[in-house]
Amino acid sequence: MSDVSSFFKMAFSVDCVIFGFDEGKIKILIIKRGEDPFKGFWALPGNLVYLDEDLNLSAKRVLHELTGLQNVPMQQVSTFGTIDRHPLGRVITTAYYALVKPAALHAYASSHVEQIAWLPIDEVEELAFDHNIILESCLSKLRSAIKNRPIGFDLLPKQFTLSALQKLYEAILGTSLDKRNFRKKILSMEILEDKGVTQEGVAHRPAKLFQFDAEKYKAIAEDGFLFQI
Amino acid sequence: MSDVSSFFKMAFSVDCVIFGFDEGKIKILIIKRGEDPFKGFWALPGNLVYLDEDLNLSAKRVLHELTGLQNVPMQQVSTFGTIDRHPLGRVITTAYYALVKPAALHAYASSHVEQIAWLPIDEVEELAFDHNIILESCLSKLRSAIKNRPIGFDLLPKQFTLSALQKLYEAILGTSLDKRNFRKKILSMEILEDKGVTQEGVAHRPAKLFQFDAEKYKAIAEDGFLFQI
DNA sequence: CTAATTTAAGGTTAATTTTACATTTTAATT
DNA sequence: AATTAAAATGTAAAATTAACCTTAAATTAG
Numbered sequence: 070m071s072d073v074s075s076f077f078k079m080a081f082s083v084d085c086v087i088f089g090f091d092e093g094k095i096k097i098l099i100i101k102r103g104e105d106p107f108k109g110f111w112a113l114p115g116n117l118v119y120l121d122e123d124l125n126l127s128a129k130r131v132l133h134e135l136t137g138l139q140n141v142p143m144q145q146v147s148t149f150g151t152i153d154r155h156p157l158g159r160v161i162t163t164a165y166y167a168l169v170k171p172a173a174l175h176a177y178a179s180s181h182v183e184q185i186a187w188l189p190i191d192e193v194e195e196l197a198f199d200h201n202i203i204l205e206s207c208l209s210k211l212r213s214a215i216k217n218r219p220i221g222f223d224l225l226p227k228q229f230t231l232s233a234l235q236k237l238y239e240a241i242l243g244t245s246l247d248k249r250n251f252r253k254k255i256l257s258m259e260i261l262e263d264k265g266v267t268q269e270g271v272a273h274r275p276a277k278l279f280q281f282d283a284e285k286y287k288a289i290a291e292d293g294f295l296f297q298i
Numbered sequence: 299m300s301d302v303s304s305f306f307k308m309a310f311s312v313d314c315v316i317f318g319f320d321e322g323k324i325k326i327l328i329i330k331r332g333e334d335p336f337k338g339f340w341a342l343p344g345n346l347v348y349l350d351e352d353l354n355l356s357a358k359r360v361l362h363e364l365t366g367l368q369n370v371p372m373q374q375v376s377t378f379g380t381i382d383r384h385p386l387g388r389v390i391t392t393a394y395y396a397l398v399k400p401a402a403l404h405a406y407a408s409s410h411v412e413q414i415a416w417l418p419i420d421e422v423e424e425l426a427f428d429h430n431i432i433l434e435s436c437l438s439k440l441r442s443a444i445k446n447r448p449i450g451f452d453l454l455p456k457q458f459t460l461s462a463l464q465k466l467y468e469a470i471l472g473t474s475l476d477k478r479n480f481r482k483k484i485l486s487m488e489i490l491e492d493k494g495v496t497q498e499g500v501a502h503r504p505a506k507l508f509q510f511d512a513e514k515y516k517a518i519a520e521d522g523f524l525f526q527i
Numbered sequence: 528c529t530a531a532t533t534t535a536a537g538g539t540t541a542a543t544t545t546t547a548c549a550t551t552t553t554a555a556t557t
Numbered sequence: 558a559a560t561t562a563a564a565a566t567g568t569a570a571a572a573t574t575a576a577c578c579t580t581a582a583a584t585t586a587g
Contacts, residue, residue, distance in 0.1 A: 076309040079308050081308050120305070124380070152351070158306055159306075161310055231536090248535090250574075250576085267582095270583095272585065273583055275583060478567080481565080501555040502554060503563060504554060
């Protein structure tokens with residue numbers, strides 16, 4: 070490794086898979102690229118990492134610049150490094166996913182972005198680069214994470230009904246769950262706070278609203294409690 | 299993204315956490331670096347990725363060059379990209395882990411490597427770069443993977459006793475397991491083949507030898523069977 | 528204002544899985 | 558022949574999971 074300079078010719082990027090839950094469906098945020106390469110293609114929000122920029126922070130910056138979304142915790146999923154994945158040179162990319170609440174679902178287009186859209190995951194067609202593969206890997210990460218950690222709440226409004234929570238799980242896992250058993254399981258964990266409030270304006274019996282109690286979860290998790298759906 | 303050339307100034311590396319199981323302990327393979335940076339430090343086997351080299355294949359090449367190990371399936375774990383993690387410039391690294399059988403435990407030193415050693419994970423001290431952090435992340439990945447996939451067998455000789463398997467699990471998980479329950483659980487999965495052979499030369503009742511049946515596992519896994527310890 | 532519609536809420540039983548636990552067997556060694 | 562060391566094995570209680578249906582509360586339509 071005497072002369073190392075020939076190695077310092079790569080670029081690095083981040084790509085973000087932003088999941089939302091809307092109209093009973095899991096959606097992802099995609100942008101229509103305003104510049105080459107892949108100008109006019111739909112793509113995951115992603116961009117190159119600056120030379121003096123921390124990788125994980127870069128994911129947050131890129132997401133913010135392209136979509137306006139801010140303060141969204143992002144999880145690293147996997148790094149993609151086939152030789153020819155980027156037409157401009159050697160670019161290795163790290164994929165991140167994030168879960169956002171419906172309140173954040175009004176995403177705007179920005180510079181470098183012609184259009185931005187929420188697309189149900191089963192309607193995604195060909196994306197730029199290797200973004201279809203990246204999406205699949207994030208989806209599969211989400212499916213396993215949702216079963217073992219209390220992250221589903223991040224996709225729902227602060228207060229939600231148990232039915233909404235169940236539909237969310239059904240949408241992500243692609244299975245249908247027994248209503249009574251689901252409720253029993255979730256409520257028995259004692260990580261939901263009953264706000265004593267009900268839905269309003271629905272044409273049927275209004276449901277109670279619950280809220281995830283992160284403090285309580287943290288406390289019992291330290292005592293060895295394992296979240297499991 | 300009009301001029302993109304300023305981005306193409308990074309290097310990329312891979313670092314390998316190679317786990318072995320020996321004398322009842324989980325060990326990792328470390329090398330004493332023969333060149334700067336961190337000359338003379340113990341480190342994970344790792345090196346820079348060539349400009350025209352696939353990332354995942356690079357991990358295999360680097361491992362082979364530094365340790366002589368070959369044909370070891372490697373799993374990507376995580377990518378580390380703080381700004382100052384490498385003294386020579388901006389180097390982002392991807393960590394991989396692999397599990398090797400005792401037969402592969404005679405690792406040799408090579409060029410660029412002064413020494414090579416298997417070190418029990420609880421005896422690891424200060425490593426080069428951010429390798430202690432990388433090791434921790436691989437360890438935690440191993441602990442969760444071992445519970446959900448039949449990978450423990452990769453750390454044992456082809457034929458092994460149930461006690462050896464149990465000790466392996468106990469070493470990785472750091473808990474002790476009930477002998478009868480462990481055997482019942484493992485055998486009820488029907489993924490072990492009883493070779494009709496027993497240990498020889500032990501000063502006590504010799505144990506039966508078993509072998510992991512990858513075909514059988516694959517078949518039932520497709521039918522929805524989930525490996526779980 | 529009555530009936531129809533729609534979703535919310537809730538408990539019991541059987542089946543399955545998990546946990547806890549102690550004795551006998553088989554080889555080598557002394 | 559006695560000792561030592563680990564292997565092998567089954568059962569009962571407890572906990573968890575799975576299956577299953579009726580009544581309640583709101584809006585809307587007639």
